[in-house]
Amino acid sequence: MENKVVSDTVILGDLIGSARVNDRRAAASKINRSVEAMSRRFRRDMLGAVAVRGIDELSLALKVPDRSYLLCSLLNEAVFPLRFRFAIVQGEIDVGRNSGDTASMDGPAFHGAADLMPALKKRNEHFGFSLVSPLDHYNRLLSQLGSLAGLIIDSRTEQQNLVIGRYRQLGHQAKVAKKLGVTQQAVSHSLRAASWRHLQRTEELITEILSQR
Numbered sequence: 001m002e003n004k005v006v007s008d009t010v011i012l013g014d015l016i017g018s019a020r021v022n023d024r025r026a027a028a029s030k031i032n033r034s035v036e037a038m039s040r041r042f043r044r045d046m047l048g049a050v051a052v053r054g055i056d057e058l059s060l061a062l063k064v065p066d067r068s069y070l071l072c073s074l075l076n077e078a079v080f081p082l083r084f085r086f087a088i089v090q091g092e093i094d095v096g097r098n099s100g101d102t103a104s105m106d107g108p109a110f111h112g113a114a115d116l117m118p119a120l121k122k123r124n125e126h127f128g129f130s131l132v133s134p135l136d137h138y139n140r141l142l143s144q145l146g147s148l149a150g151l152i153i154d155s156r157t158e159q160q161n162l163v164i165g166r167y168r169q170l171g172h173q174a175k176v177a178k179k180l181g182v183t184q185q186a187v188s189h190s191l192r193a194a195s196w197r198h199l200q201r202t203e204e205l206i207t208e209i210l211s212q213r
Contacts, residue, residue, distance in 0.1 A: 008047070008093045009065040009131075011072060012113035013058040013084035014121070027055045027082060034078035042071050047093070051103035058084070059110070060102050065090055065131055069146060069206045072127070074168075076153065080161045083154065086146075087116040089130040126150025131210075138209050149202045152195050160194040163187055167196070 021027050035050050035058065047061040062068055065088065072086045091109030099105065112130055120128045127146025129139045156164070166176045167187070177184040191197075 007064045007090070008097070008109055009062040009068055009088060009090050010093070010109040010113045011060050011062065011068055012087045012089075012110075012117055013072070013075075014086075014117055015056050016083045016085050016126075018056045021055060021082070024055055030082065031055055031058075031079055034075055037078060038071060038075050041074075042067065045071070047097065048100045048102045048105065051101075055082075059113070061093060061097075061105055061109070065135070066211050067207070069127070069142075069210060070203065072146075073149065073153075073203060076150075077161060077165055077168075080153075080156075081158060083126075083150070085117070085120055085126055087113040087120060087128045087130075089113040089116060090132045090135070091130075135210070135212065138212075142206060142209060145202055145206050149199055149206070152199045152202075156194040160190045163190040164194055164196055167191065 015021075015031075032052060035052055039046065039050055042062075045062050045064070045067055047063060050058055050060040052058045062071075068088050072084070072088070076083050089109050089112040091107065091112050093105050093107040093109050095106035096104035097107075116128045116130055120126075125143065125147045127143055127150060129142040129146070131139055131142070135142075153161075163176060163180065166179055167173070170176050170179065173184045173187045173191070176187045180187070
């Protein structure tokens, strides 16, 4: 009998330092707007609507893990300076998979993500992956690369985050400068100061590995 290939991927996000957020209403509004934007962009990848619990936690399910890191990275950029820690787990969803609502889903993949999160918190890591064959031997590498990328993002300023977001959208420094009303030299400086090239190469490597199925 041929083994069933499991591609369903659950992402559990936990807001880092949520207890220190003073304006929880503003934070909740920012998170919800960002989640809606990511849901529109990644709707073809997703099995259902993102489940958001206050500002502290969110969960979502994807059909495959290929763009899981990209989704999480862009979401963190959108909510910056807030940041989520993510557990990304491949496995079975045996309850509510076709409901279109992540809050109604359950199964081993969700349990695995919940089990992985405490270890990430203890080690203060930004990402943890638990993927199945043929990606299982990449789990430690992906987790480490994701956490290193998270450290790079943590060091940026809000202005640098804004510049990087616009640069992702527009692709040219001159267009970013015009959009933000600054010089191209200022855009270039922000990208260098935020280690954009290092981050970009790391993200490309993670996405390349995740696509090897």
